[in-house]
Amino acid sequence: xxxxxxxxxxxxxxxxxxxxxxxxxxxxxxxxxxxxxxxxxxxxxxxxxxxxxxxxxxxxxxxxxxxxxxxxxxxxxxxxxxxxxxxxxxxxxxxxxxxxxxxxxxxxxxxxxxxxxxxxxxxxxxxxxxxxxxxxxxxxxxxxxxxxxxxxxxxxxxxxxxxxxxxxxxxxxxxxxxxxxxxxxxxxxxxxxxxxxxxxxxxxxxxxxxxxxxxxxxxxxxxxxxxxxxxxxxxxxxxxxxxxxxxxxxx
Amino acid sequence: xxxxxxxxxxxxxxxxxxxxxxxxxxxxxxxxxxxxxxxxxxxxxxxxxxxxxxxxxxxxxxxxxxxxxxxxxxxxxxxxxxxxxxxxxxxxxxxxxxxxxxxxxxxxxxxxxxxxxxxxxxxxxxxxxxxxxxxxxxxxxxxxxxxxxxxxxxxxxxxxxxxxxxxxxxxxxxxxxxxxxxxxxxxxxxxxxxxxxxxxxxxxxxxxxxxxxxxxxxxxxxxxxxxxxxxxxxxxxxxxxxxxxxxxxxxxxxxxxxxxxxxxxxxxxxxxxxxxxxxxxxxxxxxxx
Numbered sequence: 433x434x435x436x437x438x439x440x441x442x443x444x445x446x447x448x449x450x451x452x453x454x455x456x457x458x459x460x461x462x463x464x465x466x467x468x469x470x471x472x473x474x475x476x477x478x479x480x481x482x483x484x485x486x487x488x489x490x491x492x493x494x495x496x497x498x499x500x501x502x503x504x505x506x507x508x509x510x511x512x513x514x515x516x517x518x519x520x521x522x523x524x525x526x527x528x529x530x531x532x533x534x535x536x537x538x539x540x541x542x543x544x545x546x547x548x549x550x551x552x553x554x555x556x557x558x559x560x561x562x563x564x565x566x567x568x569x570x571x572x573x574x575x576x577x578x579x580x581x582x583x584x585x586x587x588x589x590x591x592x593x594x595x596x597x598x599x600x601x602x603x604x605x606x607x608x609x610x611x612x613x614x615x616x617x618x619x620x621x622x623x624x625x626x627x628x629x630x631x632x633x634x635x636x637x638x639x640x641x642x643x644x645x646x647x648x649x650x651x652x653x654x655x656x657x658x659x660x661x662x663x664x665x666x667x668x669x670x671x672x673x674x675x676x677x678x679x680x681x682x683x
Numbered sequence: 684x685x686x687x688x689x690x691x692x693x694x695x696x697x698x699x700x701x702x703x704x705x706x707x708x709x710x711x712x713x714x715x716x717x718x719x720x721x722x723x724x725x726x727x728x729x730x731x732x733x734x735x736x737x738x739x740x741x742x743x744x745x746x747x748x749x750x751x752x753x754x755x756x757x758x759x760x761x762x763x764x765x766x767x768x769x770x771x772x773x774x775x776x777x778x779x780x781x782x783x784x785x786x787x788x789x790x791x792x793x794x795x796x797x798x799x800x801x802x803x804x805x806x807x808x809x810x811x812x813x814x815x816x817x818x819x820x821x822x823x824x825x826x827x828x829x830x831x832x833x834x835x836x837x838x839x840x841x842x843x844x845x846x847x848x849x850x851x852x853x854x855x856x857x858x859x860x861x862x863x864x865x866x867x868x869x870x871x872x873x874x875x876x877x878x879x880x881x882x883x884x885x886x887x888x889x890x891x892x893x894x895x896x897x898x899x900x901x902x903x904x905x906x907x908x909x910x911x912x913x914x915x916x917x918x919x920x921x922x923x924x925x926x927x928x929x930x931x932x933x934x935x936x937x938x939x940x941x942x943x944x945x946x947x948x949x950x951x952x953x954x955x956x957x958x959x960x961x962x963x964x965x966x967x968x969x970x971x972x
Contacts, residue, residue, distance in 0.1 A: 483860065485856065485859065485860055487859075488855070488856060488859060513862050513863075513864060514862075516859065516860055516861070516862045517862040520860070520861075521860045523853075523856075523857070523860075525853070527851075527853045527854065527856075527857050529854060529857060529858065529872060530854065530872065530875075530876055530970070539858070539861055539863070539871075540861040540862050540863075542871075543858075543861065543862055543863040543864070543867045543871070544862055589857075592861065593861075596861065596862060
């Protein structure tokens with residue numbers, strides 16, 4: 433079953449830096465989909481199209497269609513706030529909001545109008561456990577979010593996305609700035625989380641891609657070159673360019 | 684570039700000389716301020732007494748106190764804040780968070796910059812024409828406050844806009860990605876983070892308003908009033924104008940009272956400055972990024 437359908441989707445920015453060319457792609461439900469490829473390939477752009485974060489950027493041209501859980505993403509009538517709650521995002525660089533650890537997690541709930549303090553406390557604990565961070569921060573929930581290490585911050589960013597109870601979690605090179613131990617912790621939690629969420633990951637290396645992928649898509653210069661289930665993309669790539677990339681000949 | 688043939692010793696001497704020169708130049712900026720302050724304190728302090736601060740002028744301003752001028756300046760500063768702070772911060776939020784970069788916003792920005800460069804006496808004449816005569820507010824606290832507000836607006840707008848823009852854009856992206864609307868992002872993240880900078884701008888702007896004479900000259904300042912103003916439509920005495928009057932218009936004025944009035948005005952502005960610095964340093968210590 434597929435939760436996201438990308439149908440002949442194209443997009444370009446006004447400065448012409450990065451664009452998507454006629455992408456058609458189905459993202460399977462409750463799996464880790466890995467979108468890999470060299471920088472500038474369109475992975476981030478496609479992710480940011482899925483939750484309309486591109487609205488904040490200077491987009492000049494969009495065509496085609498994306499549906500997430502039945503919701504037509506580009507439809508002007510679509511409630512973007514609701515969409516963004518459905519499609520949470522973790523960025524390459526951890527950016528804790530200038531709030532406490534606790535407030536970073538409850539932020540998404542509070543802007544959605546949640547007022548039940550008890551429920552929010554439960555969410556804080558649960559999501560921090562899911563992000564494998566609870567034991568490290570349980571005694572300092574009211575410290576600033578920036579007071580913890582970079583690896584912890586990135587797990588905090590994951591926890592605050594989980595607090596939204598999204599359907600889909602987008603992770604745009606979430607471990608690019610992290611040490612191997614923090615990276616392993618995040619990869620481990622993703623294996624747990626895929627039971628409940630659909631995960632789309634732009635990995636920071638081919639190795640990470642092949643470790644985590646249930647489904648993989650290779651992007652090159654705005655084009656989708658090929659997709660394959662399981663680890664097939666890494667073991668039996670069909671396209672020469674995919675093979676060259678996964679074998680490390682470029683990128 | 685490596686200079687050959689220069690011994691390390693000479694280099695050190697040259698460097699010390701350079702630093703010394705720079706140090707001297709920066710201390711020279713402090714010296715005049717210190718001299719002014721010391722001079723005014725020295726000459727004005729003997730005049731300061733409870734009667735001076737709490738009393739009315741008597742004997743054709745040559746004696747008594749300056750209470751109506753102190754109160755008047757408080758009223759005018761407050762009145763200016765009432766109009767210029769919401770308008771200024773609102774404009775800054777619009778310009779930095781909502782306004783698209785187009786010809787229209789460029790025109791607005793140019794207008795604000797130019798507004799800041801207009802001589803204050805021109806504001807005074809403008810206030811006279813618009814608020815006093817056309818809108819029939821008369822020479823009043825209301826008209827003077829509005830005039831001072833227009834003069835203060837550019838300062839508040841540009842410092843607030845700068846403070847708002849200094850908030851990292853990544854916060855806006857993250858907040859949006861967590862389902863916050865643009866306004867929620869502004870209210871919960873951007874404004875709290877930029878508030879210290881905004882307040883500093885507000886206080887610096889109001890401080891300038893409190894010390895100005897020309898804009899209130901034709902719009903609300905009174906030469907002498909036997910009682911305190913009772914409504915915003917009354918004229919008022921004010922410290923800077925009072926100082927101007929007793930320094931130029933009253934023959935046989937005791938010098939003590941002139942400097943005493945200057946000292947009170949200086950103190951007033953200094954207090955506002957200190958408040959601004961305290962807000963800034965406390966916010967910096969609490970900042971979470």
